[in-house]
Amino acid sequence: MGKKIKLFLVEDDILYQKNLTKKLEGLNIDIQCFSSGDDCINNLESLEKPDIIVLDLHLSSEKNKSFNGLKVLKEAKYIDPDIYVIILTANDSLDTAVESIKEGAFDYIVKSETAFVRLEAKIKSVINVIELKQTLSKSQLKTNLSTGLIILSILTYFIIKLFFR
Numbered sequence: 001m002g003k004k005i006k007l008f009l010v011e012d013d014i015l016y017q018k019n020l021t022k023k024l025e026g027l028n029i030d031i032q033c034f035s036s037g038d039d040c041i042n043n044l045e046s047l048e049k050p051d052i053i054v055l056d057l058h059l060s061s062e063k064n065k066s067f068n069g070l071k072v073l074k075e076a077k078y079i080d081p082d083i084y085v086i087i088l089t090a091n092d093s094l095d096t097a098v099e100s101i102k103e104g105a106f107d108y109i110v111k112s113e114t115a116f117v118r119l120e121a122k123i124k125s126v127i128n129v130i131e132l133k134q135t136l137s138k139s140q141l142k143t144n145l146s147t148g149l150i151i152l153s154i155l156t157y158f159i160i161k162l163f164f165r
Helices: 014-027 037-044 069-079 094-102 115-163
Strands: 006-010 030-034 052-055 084-089 107-110
Touching: 006 014, 006 037, 014 030, 014 115, 030 037, 037 069, 052 069, 052 115, 069 084, 069 094, 084 094, 084 115, 094 107, 107 115
Parallel strands: 006 030, 006 052, 052 084, 084 107
Antiparallel strands: none
16 A cells, blocks of 8 residues: 555544544554544645544534534535545434435444444445555556557657658
8 A cells, every 4th residue: 555544533532532542553544633623624734634534523612613523524525525534423313424424424433332343344444445546546547658658659650650651
């Protein structure tokens, strides 16, 4: 694989955030943690864009206008439509899950006893998709290069034929 997968973990419960980070370390990914949606959004436009965001929907903040999870999801997909956002929340609401998926979330996982196992499986799925896209992109580049060389050879042949009759 080319570059190391980068993950933003947005979780306001610091203990839960540290626990998740520790458990995800085995995936060999670069994890950057944020305790607010605002911090995540401010870092989304940096050169180190994440491939994946694991996002809590209910982010507490002292500011009334700060980003909650759904706003972060919308803004993240606006900034980078190809980013994979996995919602990890205690909110077990079907309506919220459907709304999140409609807004572009890759998946919606409810915090439970099996949440980590499901999250790890989803992150592995995303990593596989990213690696497949990278492989296909390289393959497409090679195909385009080969096609270009063939066209160049044909054009060269006809130019030589035209000038050396």
